[in-house]
Amino acid sequence: MKTLTALALLLVAAAGHAETPQAITRQYADAAPAGFVPAARRGEALFRQNFAINDKMPSCTACHTDHPKNPGRHAVTGKTIRPLAVVANGERFSDPAKVEKWFGRNCREVVGRACTPGEKADFVAYMNEVR
Amino acid sequence: MKALIFALLAAFTVPALADRLPLPTDTPASYRNECGSCHLAYPPALLAAGDWKRLLARLSDHYGSDAAVDAAQQREIAAFLERHAGNPGPAGNPPRITRTARFVRKHDEIPARFWRDPRVRSPANCEACHTRAGEGRFSEHEIGIAELKE
Numbered sequence: 580m581k582t583l584t585a586l587a588l589l590l591v592a593a594a595g596h597a598e599t600p601q602a603i604t605r606q607y608a609d610a611a612p613a614g615f616v617p618a619a620r621r622g623e624a625l626f627r628q629n630f631a632i633n634d635k636m637p638s639c640t641a642c643h644t645d646h647p648k649n650p651g652r653h654a655v656t657g658k659t660i661r662p663l664a665v666v667a668n669g670e671r672f673s674d675p676a677k678v679e680k681w682f683g684r685n686c687r688e689v690v691g692r693a694c695t696p697g698e699k700a701d702f703v704a705y706m707n708e709v710r
Numbered sequence: 711m712k713a714l715i716f717a718l719l720a721a722f723t724v725p726a727l728a729d730r731l732p733l734p735t736d737t738p739a740s741y742r743n744e745c746g747s748c749h750l751a752y753p754p755a756l757l758a759a760g761d762w763k764r765l766l767a768r769l770s771d772h773y774g775s776d777a778a779v780d781a782a783q784q785r786e787i788a789a790f791l792e793r794h795a796g797n798p799g800p801a802g803n804p805p806r807i808t809r810t811a812r813f814v815r816k817h818d819e820i821p822a823r824f825w826r827d828p829r830v831r832s833p834a835n836c837e838a839c840h841t842r843a844g845e846g847r848f849s850e851h852e853i854g855i856a857e858l859k860e
Contacts, residue, residue, distance in 0.1 A: 635774075652831075653748055653749070655748075655773070655774070655775065655832060655834070656748055656749040656831075656832050656834045656835055657830065657831035657832050657834070657835030657838055658748060658749050658750065658835060658837070659837075684775075684776050684777075684778075687776055688775060688776055
């Protein structure tokens, strides 16, 4: 039985490190300065902020629309993007490597710099809580 | 007579086959995930091997976007694309599928206003018109936007 449990745990660990949005928020919060508490409200402000660095993608909303529950559309290619809000797309914020990859690309392109761990924690918290 | 039937059959079946470009069975997950998240995971036959190579050499500036992938995935995607590359004609520099003779010939009857249509937005957006492009189906008989049919 013990072997079976160990095997099951191993399988879960091997399956692309599935995580919950809460756990991902916590991981980012842990990497932020001491005393940081994630806030969905700040995450929403980040989502809506007009950074105006990139003509075609001045803000997150350029591709992801004004509400994260909506399917989005790539501002250049027109390809449909599944919703960011966890309530509308259960696969969101469940794969830490994928989350980190997209923060990496999109922060550089839209915000014009890398996002801080605190900003990432706020953003994931908002996407997890928004209804 | 037999020859004529064969010729007729060939004339009707060849164009239909050419409009089917399903992704090869050995398509790596990295190609679908990395390339296919921002645009259709284009059939590799739509560019020549040399053009895929040029395009992959500068993924960090991919038509204005940063599409860089890690080194292992880059090798895997490059090998796959070069293995299944086609011969659609020169694609310019940077290479664009839409500049190849094959693409131009297939779309020469499409008026400019169709490309500008907000539902289309970009010629990179195959699925706007070819609703089954995700399955590799590009037939002109399967165009999704009725008023854009010619």
